[in-house]
Amino acid sequence: MRIHHLHHRFCAKHERHERHGLHGGHEHGGMLEGKSRQRRERLFDANDIRLLILHFLSSNTAHGYELIKSIEATAKGEYVPSPGIIYPNLSLLEEMGLIAAVESDSSKKAWILTEEGQALLAEQHDELSHVMTRLESLGVLGDNRRIPEIQRAIHNFKMALNTKLGQSELPKETLYKIIDTLDQAAKDIERS
Structure with a gap:
């Protein structure tokens, strides 16, 4: 079963937030950099983001910020999901029982993949492979744009x-x- 078919009411709520600009979008750089990042964010739909979250949580417990940095590092800085994309999806995945909050050294909430999350990630292996290929290719494309x-x-x-x-x-x-x-x-x- 695909992630985006589960709990439609949660997805609809979060997609409404994204559609109405409640997903953040205030990036670190200037206005042009923000527009460029917005275009790159459209390369990945909500299902892709959830797969990436599950993938990175499959190897380590992580905070939202660490997930953002892991995705950014994989794309060699050419794609950085906004907190407004990551955190609502973390909440959704937690509500779906695919991840769980764990105790953390800091005051930040950390997540770990559940057995259900591991099973779903295994089912989605081919789709995850395509998403990871696209994410990794951004770093290569970015290098060429800097020539x-x-x-x-x-x-x-x-x-x-x-x-x-x-x-x-x-x-x-x-x-x-x-x-x-x-x-x-x-x-x-x-x-x-």
């Missing part, structure tokens, strides 16, 4: 596009040419 030549090319592209689109009353032929060029560039990059 100076790539950064320069992206900057030049954005400047040329913004300059052209900022002109008033562009002829339709010019707009169509820009759209065709963008579509073709995207296809060329995907196929390379």
